[in-house]
Amino acid sequence: MDLIDSFLEGISSQQTRRAYRTDLRRFFSEGEVDTSLVQAIEPEGIQAFLRAMHRNDQSQSTQRRRLSALRRFFDWLIKQGDRTQNPARHPEVQLLRPDSRSSSRTLTKDETEALIEAALEPTRTGLRDRALILTIVFGALRRHEVASLDVDDIRPLGRYWVLDLQASQQHSGYVRIPETVVEAIEQMKDRYGIDRGRLWRSLSNRNRGTPMSPDAIYKVVRRVAGRAGLDAVSIDVLRRTGLQLALRGGADVPQVQAHGRLSDSSSAARLHDGEERSGRLGGSAVEYIDLDVLDVLSDP
Template sequence: MLASEAGASQNTLYAYRNDLAAAASGLSRGLANASAEDLATLAPEWRNLANSTVARRLAALRRFFDFLQDDGIRTDNPAASLARPRIERPLPRILDSDEVLALFRVAEDKAASGEPMALRNLTLLELLYGSGLRATELVSLPRLAVRPGQPFLIIRGKGSKERFVPVSTRAAAAVARWSEVLGGDSKWLFPSRTKHLSRVRLFQILRSLAAEAGLAPERVSPHVLRHAFATHLLAGGADLRALQTLLGHADIGTTQIYTHVDSDRLVRLVNERHPLARLR
């Protein structure tokens, strides 16, 4: 149902499967036959988990029992009465512009040698920071995703929703250089031995560049660069609606978190642009 009706991504399917399997492993009667009392026995096992993890598992349970109700397999949803933990959305980790530039200096110095893997790594960095792609979206790009003279990508993101993503002149040039040395007949822009570059390998590449740039490797990831893309655009004057479109957020509430990250700019905006600021 999640795949065919809800259009959930493969990563979402994995997450639901893992959460439901974890819940089922602690229930003697199995998951489909569990009562509200049975589910309540999971609480001690989940006590040491983060609130966000517990909330995700509860959401998976509610969705599962909703499905059983809709299909007439059950008449109740025993997960509906379970208390939800309070969730405070954390501010995203970001890099400042100088730190991003330090990453680029390392990647560009290496790419100057013309070594294929160095060209690939620079291209990955250009598309991550220049277009705000998610890790999965980036590594699974088709070989001809970036076409000469076409300043945008058509990305199929979460929930199989398509969106336009801009490709900067720098990123397009990096893709062109990488494509010249790519060779072979792979259908992926970033191929590996069997398929395309994995998300794990992308993490490793970025953290290696971070270490060489003098940054703490644990501070750098594909999602951190996506956050930097959004925050730096907002600081440069982009509006939230445009940012929502670029990031592929279904709910603008998800995008609004970047207003908290860039709160200093918003204070300056009020002080400089509000009519009261001009009154002496």
């Protein structure tokens, strides 16, 4: 019997069982976890798993839960006689602290334009990658917001275009996007035959057409950033970049707060670069994101 399934039988909480099953399957990435596999795990492998979560901007609570799942699993294996030591409790296995530099990083206008241009380099995925990055930047989208977008979430509202955002505990509603982003999305949909369901799809031979997870979207962002010569670019960096470009373009703090679905004005104010801005209460912050993308759009 699969060792993960055997371990989970001893956990009474259904919610904990479900979370631990996901966490342990994510670590092992195997169809069946047997004795030979768990005996081969070393502390270095678990620390590499923690580093990968850190690079992927996983929340601290998710990282702590996954490490806890591994520690409890290997504690159980010791009791079963399948291990003599717990590699997840090794002194060198430690959660990485949030990177204060990366948590406030944004791209310049030139860097953002270089990123958008680099997205088109591979012809097979270029239209998707470009539309994805434009949508994150102009919509100032969070990980779950971009990953949960459906085709029908893009719609006109009066004279403008908006994205309907999936409701979460803190955020819901819609966000305005410019016509240039809609055009990029439409070119992508036409090229890949996407007319319903999830907007972002895998284009790999193995998983073609399946919805992309937040982790898969993150990997696309990092891959495109690498081609543009940029380091440590995440979905959250692109989100903050869009909001700061709006501020630099002339949007005021309340406009940025509304566009970014920020809970208070202090969050928007932290993006401010200190320059005085004239108060503009009308319109949306997206109007002030000034990026030269027309040339890229004209040559898909």
